Amino acid sequence: MMIFQAYSVFLAWLLFLRCVTSQYLFPNQTDVGVSYLRLIDATTEELVKGLERGLFTSVDLVNAYSARILEVNSTLNVVTELNPDALSIAVQLDAERASGTTRGPLHGTPILIKGNIGTADKMSTTAGSFALLGATLPQDSGVAAKLRAAGVVILGKTNLSQWANFRSNNSTNGWSAYGGQTFGAYYPQQDPSGSSSGSGVASSLGLALATLGTETSGSILSPSQANNLVGIKPTVGLTSRALVIPISERQDTVGPMTRTVRDAAYLLQAIAGKDSNDNYTLAQPFESPPDYVGALNFSSLRGKRIGIPRNIITGGAGGPVLAAFESAIQTVRRAGATIVDNINITAYALEQYLNGNTSSIVLEADFVSNLPEKYLSKLVTNPQDVRNLADVRNFTQRFPPEEYPDRDTGVWDEALALGFNNSGPQFWAAYQTNLEVAGRQGILGLLTNYSLDALMLPTDFSAGLPARIGTPVVTVPLGFYPANTTVVRNRRGTLVRRGPNIPFGLSFLGPAWSEASLIGYAYAFEQRTMVRNQVQPYLVPTIELANTVSTTIARSRF
Numbered sequence: 001m002m003i004f005q006a007y008s009v010f011l012a013w014l015l016f017l018r019c020v021t022s023q024y025l026f027p028n029q030t031d032v033g034v035s036y037l038r039l040i041d042a043t044t045e046e047l048v049k050g051l052e053r054g055l056f057t058s059v060d061l062v063n064a065y066s067a068r069i070l071e072v073n074s075t076l077n078v079v080t081e082l083n084p085d086a087l088s089i090a091v092q093l094d095a096e097r098a099s100g101t102t103r104g105p106l107h108g109t110p111i112l113i114k115g116n117i118g119t120a121d122k123m124s125t126t127a128g129s130f131a132l133l134g135a136t137l138p139q140d141s142g143v144a145a146k147l148r149a150a151g152v153v154i155l156g157k158t159n160l161s162q163w164a165n166f167r168s169n170n171s172t173n174g175w176s177a178y179g180g181q182t183f184g185a186y187y188p189q190q191d192p193s194g195s196s197s198g199s200g201v202a203s204s205l206g207l208a209l210a211t212l213g214t215e216t217s218g219s220i221l222s223p224s225q226a227n228n229l230v231g232i233k234p235t236v237g238l239t240s241r242a243l244v245i246p247i248s249e250r251q252d253t254v255g256p257m258t259r260t261v262r263d264a265a266y267l268l269q270a271i272a273g274k275d276s277n278d279n280y281t282l283a284q285p286f287e288s289p290p291d292y293v294g295a296l297n298f299s300s301l302r303g304k305r306i307g308i309p310r311n312i313i314t315g316g317a318g319g320p321v322l323a324a325f326e327s328a329i330q331t332v333r334r335a336g337a338t339i340v341d342n343i344n345i346t347a348y349a350l351e352q353y354l355n356g357n358t359s360s361i362v363l364e365a366d367f368v369s370n371l372p373e374k375y376l377s378k379l380v381t382n383p384q385d386v387r388n389l390a391d392v393r394n395f396t397q398r399f400p401p402e403e404y405p406d407r408d409t410g411v412w413d414e415a416l417a418l419g420f421n422n423s424g425p426q427f428w429a430a431y432q433t434n435l436e437v438a439g440r441q442g443i444l445g446l447l448t449n450y451s452l453d454a455l456m457l458p459t460d461f462s463a464g465l466p467a468r469i470g471t472p473v474v475t476v477p478l479g480f481y482p483a484n485t486t487v488v489r490n491r492r493g494t495l496v497r498r499g500p501n502i503p504f505g506l507s508f509l510g511p512a513w514s515e516a517s518l519i520g521y522a523y524a525f526e527q528r529t530m531v532r533n534q535v536q537p538y539l540v541p542t543i544e545l546a547n548t549v550s551t552t553i554a555r556s557r558f
Helices: 002-025 044-052 058-076 086-098 142-149 197-204 221-226 261-271 279-283 319-334 347-355 358-374 389-398 410-417 425-440 443-449 464-469 515-529
Strands: 079-082 110-114 153-158 210-215 230-233 253-258 305-309 338-343 454-458 473-480 496-498 503-509
Touching: 044 058, 044 261, 058 079, 058 086, 058 110, 058 153, 079 197, 086 153, 110 142, 110 197, 142 153, 142 261, 153 197, 197 210, 197 221, 197 253, 210 221, 210 261, 221 230, 221 473, 221 503, 230 261, 230 515, 253 261, 261 473, 261 515, 305 443, 319 338, 319 454, 319 473, 319 503, 319 515, 347 425, 358 389, 358 410, 358 425, 358 464, 389 410, 425 443, 425 464, 443 454, 443 464, 454 515, 473 515, 503 515
Parallel strands: 110 153, 110 210, 305 338, 305 454
Antiparallel strands: 079 153, 210 253, 230 253, 230 473, 454 503, 473 503
């Protein structure tokens, strides 16, 4: 947060001068014939249209989004790093556009990325821990490099549940030592879910065009639903994990968190593809990724067979979620799909899913191996000299801002106590059980045995089985808890886990590499329901493009 605070003081003064100037020169945007979009609703195509018509520049977008971050960050603790090079990058991208060159459909648009996604620039990549503050990388992560190649302005980094929710047994979603506690914007002190907490809140409020999150098991899907977003958890290997701080090579994936399915498709298109630094991407069954934007079809559900695995929907779902889910089933049926209801994973798979320990064993053993091999050993500078998980634990337990022992290191304790890593036979046995439980006896068995195109579940129940086998899921907004909902807090009493107007989602699940199909189904549902627009956050930034737009830009209506 120290880097963010120093930079934000300078930027706040710069933006204050810009805003004051614009208010005197253009006190009413309609007086000069301008109708700017609200950035909380702005889409990729709308921003690109404005850039192409010269209504504003990428510099204007960087200024506007940065100002919005500064407006709400002291309340919600969403962003930990603002990129000090963002403006100069935007200037370069504006010059390219002016000369007739664009790098792709995202050219000149600002995106925020999760704080565990590595960049070789002036920003830190910390996973929310002081153990990695000041550490530097030899190059950008695979996905950051693809964003830059697509002409994206990486505006900054978002807070997260520390170490992607893989440190403590008693911490809170959205808390990290480096970034503090992130809150959702749909209810005061809302649990933002995690681990891509800041990415979820930032995208929901229009603090950037969109954000990137990472998922091992639920870390894109859950904060997407809690923040009224579309989230894509890609097939493991569709997007590179190179120089993303890892948990598990078998489950980690990077994906978009956006306000619309179309925006998610654009962002996934930009980051998908092979990377020689991540051998899982070399298993992609195509030379180039499918056309995800082209998959957006209002009629995508027509003639499809969609299964409802009822025994996965276990305790914990609120009545409003289940009622909205039943309504969603009817919407999908009216869209032309055949609903195959009351199909179930096997009793063995359900027991292992709910009560087994193989999932934890795989993650813990992978983490022991992957953290040093795939990240710590790659660092160019390593100020705290952390070389493995034991070093990281020692630092965390001795450095007071890490809040140990109030927030324990229970996950790491268990991982180190295993006595083996991901090269041992014990690990392989656990991994094979995962593949059987989630695969042949789980969701892949259902897809095959019932000749299904996809499964559909409330997002609360959609993450766990696909995580074990690395298959994709897309979540879209489904509904909100009613205004009279009784507030339920987390076990620390510091966050509102359930309460009035807090969103929840619907997920489509499919086999590996089926993102294009799932995106089509999600789009067909989204366009028929437009749930996102039904409730607004309680806290919305007031700064818009009109406050920051360059006074030299020609103005006209969209």
